[in-house]
Amino acid sequence: MSYIRDQVVVLKKMSIREWDRQYFLYGKEHGLLYAVARGAMKLSAKQASQLEPFTFADVMIAKGRAYDHLAVAVRGKANKRFNAxxxxxxxxxxxxxxxxxxxxxxxxxxxxxxxxxxxxxxxxxxxxxxxxxxxxxxxxxxxxxxxxxxxxxxxxxxxxxxxxxxxxxxxxxxxxxxxxxxxxxxxxxxxxxxxxxxxxxxxxxxxxxxxxxxxxxxxxxxxxxxxxxxxxxxxxxxxxxxxxxxxxxxxxxxxxxxxxxxx
Ligand SMILES: [Zn+2]
Known part of the structure; x- marks a missing residue:
């Protein structure tokens, strides 16, 4: 399985089926990326919380046949908290x-x-x-x-x-x-x-x-x-x-x- 690593900003997240989420990301090196996190077990709650819209993260995405799978997400350094x-x-x-x-x-x-x-x-x-x-x-x-x-x-x-x-x-x-x-x-x-x-x-x-x-x-x-x-x-x-x-x-x-x- 091939992987890509990138620094991304989360543009949007959507629930698909009961436990899965689709993320729309913009990567510094790869541009627009779509990736699915399958099930709460696959992406820890901590990782998921680091992927709220408009946060920055370092991610690893596994290229799949049907869709790309979000494997790892770590909160990036560029994050800022919004107050308004x-x-x-x-x-x-x-x-x-x-x-x-x-x-x-x-x-x-x-x-x-x-x-x-x-x-x-x-x-x-x-x-x-x-x-x-x-x-x-x-x-x-x-x-x-x-x-x-x-x-x-x-x-x-x-x-x-x-x-x-x-x-x-x-x-x-x-x-x-x-x-x-x-x-x-x-x-x-x-x-x-x-x-x-x-x-x-x-x-x-x-x-x-x-x-x-x-x-x-x-x-x-x-x-x-x-x-x-x-x-x-x-x-x-x-x-x-x-x-x-x-x-x-x-x-x-x-x-x-x-x-x-x-x-
Ligand atoms: Zn003129």
């Missing part, structure tokens, strides 16, 4: 996006590193984080993933005239996943989203800055919301069968959790 429901909401949303976009057999260590970076930031989330800030972090990490996979937007020049766009406002063209400059706007008939210069700067910052720096951003809520709207449109250029649920679920989870109990 917003942290679980963002991690869950990003896990959903990863599972929809990534395919087994294609490894990219940068995606594993992105998860390490994200987990470090989510551990710093305070309980009272606002939905819009949590969505901004989700937008930033989603844009970084889309850029790594080649689905990111092209913002260097106007998609109509090819000129570098000006320092003032521009327009995002969802159909082209690119920009239209102020001069070209009257001659373009497709739907456009107006993007003030500050929103464009914020957008480019989210794509290129570390998540630590993203957490330090102070910006007006309407600018952040413009960037979130653009990110939702940009996601439509990735091969997704439906919109990533994070743009809805993060706000719902945080708002419901923070709502005072009245009865």
């Amino acid at each position: 429901v917003g942290a679980y909401a963002v991690a869950g949303a990003f896990s959903d996006l990863c599972l929809k976009l990534l395919k087994p057999g294609v490894a990219d260590e940068r995606i594993y590193r992105l998860w390490e970076e994200l987990a470090g930031i989510l551990a710093q989330f305070k309980v009272e984080i606002s939905p819009v800030r949590a969505q901004m972090v989700f937008s930033a990490v989603s844009l970084r993933l889309l850029d790594l996979l080649g689905y990111g937007p092209y913002f260097r020049a106007c998609a109509h005239c090819g000129q570098v766009t000006g320092p003032t406002e521009v327009y995002y063209a969802p159909d082209r996943n690119g920009l239209i400059c102020v001069d070209c706007r009257p001659s373009v008939t497709e739907a456009l989203i107006r993007v003030p210069a500050h929103a464009m700067n914020l957008m480019q910052f989210l794509r290129s800055a570390s998540l630590t720096d993203v957490m330090r951003v102070t910006a007006q809520v309407d600018l952040i919301e413009t960037v979130i709207v653009m990110t939702r449109e940009i996601c439509k250029h990735a091969p997704l069968d439906r919109e990533p649920h994070g743009f809805r679920s993060i706000a719902e989870l945080i708002t419901n959790h923070q709502a005072p109990i009245t009865n």
